[in-house]
Amino acid sequence: MTVPEKILTLNNGKKMPIFGLGTWQSGPGEVGNAIKEAIKAGYRHIDGALIYGNEKEIGVSLQEIFKSGEVKREDLFLTSKLWNNFHRPELVLESFNQTLKDLQVEYVDLYMMHWPVAQAPLEEQYNAVFENIPIIDTWREMEKIYKSGKAKAIGVCNFPIHLLEDLISKAEIIPAVNQVELHPYLPQQKLVDFCHQHNIQVTAYSPLGTRTNPSVLNDSVITEVAKKYNKSPAQVVLSWNVQRGVIVIPKSTHKARLLENMSFFTLAQEDMDKINKITTRARACYPERFKVLNIFTDFADN
Numbered sequence: 001m002t003v004p005e006k007i008l009t010l011n012n013g014k015k016m017p018i019f020g021l022g023t024w025q026s027g028p029g030e031v032g033n034a035i036k037e038a039i040k041a042g043y044r045h046i047d048g049a050l051i052y053g054n055e056k057e058i059g060v061s062l063q064e065i066f067k068s069g070e071v072k073r074e075d076l077f078l079t080s081k082l083w084n085n086f087h088r089p090e091l092v093l094e095s096f097n098q099t100l101k102d103l104q105v106e107y108v109d110l111y112m113m114h115w116p117v118a119q120a121p122l123e124e125q126y127n128a129v130f131e132n133i134p135i136i137d138t139w140r141e142m143e144k145i146y147k148s149g150k151a152k153a154i155g156v157c158n159f160p161i162h163l164l165e166d167l168i169s170k171a172e173i174i175p176a177v178n179q180v181e182l183h184p185y186l187p188q189q190k191l192v193d194f195c196h197q198h199n200i201q202v203t204a205y206s207p208l209g210t211r212t213n214p215s216v217l218n219d220s221v222i223t224e225v226a227k228k229y230n231k232s233p234a235q236v237v238l239s240w241n242v243q244r245g246v247i248v249i250p251k252s253t254h255k256a257r258l259l260e261n262m263s264f265f266t267l268a269q270e271d272m273d274k275i276n277k278i279t280t281r282a283r284a285c286y287p288e289r290f291k292v293l294n295i296f297t298d299f300a301d302n
């Protein structure tokens, strides 16, 4: 298998770059500059979310970039996400409009439901006050946004297979993308295969696996493979995901790493196989406070 084209086609025909810049935990004063550096380096896909708390700064940076003439709005693929406190049907559009306002754009390329979890409005994000709002009700509001043309595609995040099956059976518009945590310690191959079989593209968040302890980047198999190809561990794990058709959005605020993280290469099948064996199911990829919902049980079921 070779590294696929750098642009993937979504189920509505829209194109999506296979790598982008993640912006979670890119702090104030950092994210705007990271975006400028990334775009200079050739990134055309920026993954963000309302809850990251940095869309305003991203918006300011984008305006400066557009004014400089370096790229136009239509050259970029911008993603944002609906946070859990805004699932109530009357709040979905309001929250979406806030994102457009903060980003200072007329549309986003992809709008996603951040979690299949509804939490009470105005609660602290870490407050586990859940609301019984059917996912399909939130999705219907997102379908309206899609039909308005202000989101060129709509998708979901953190959806396990059973919730995708349920959504697909009820939705008018099938999600274009499912974004989940994916790296060699959490490959979730069954979920990736399910999505691809249903023409849903998959984006890997935390593709460098730096949230696991120990880090995937220090795994001896990864460092051995890196040595063999004269590449860095980050390039190995990112190329491994891209090679199985998964979009990656590594976050960095450092120029050298931004460049490092966009350089993909083809791994021999024997090395793909080696990496496929190192899963440790090191962590469950959902917050502890969501455990009581009992809906993410198959996430680490590879």
Ligand code: A2P
Residues within 6 Å of the ligand: 022, 205, 206, 207, 208, 209, 210, 211, 217, 234, 235, 249, 250, 251, 252, 253, 254, 257, 258, 260, 261
């Ligand atoms: P920094 O922003 O200081 O570069 P992920 O996107 O998988 O969650 O990983 C993001 C984390 O990995 C950030 O802490 C980021 O730090 C770090 N990181 C980004 N690129 C690399 C790299 N090439 N090698 C090692 N660490 C990296």
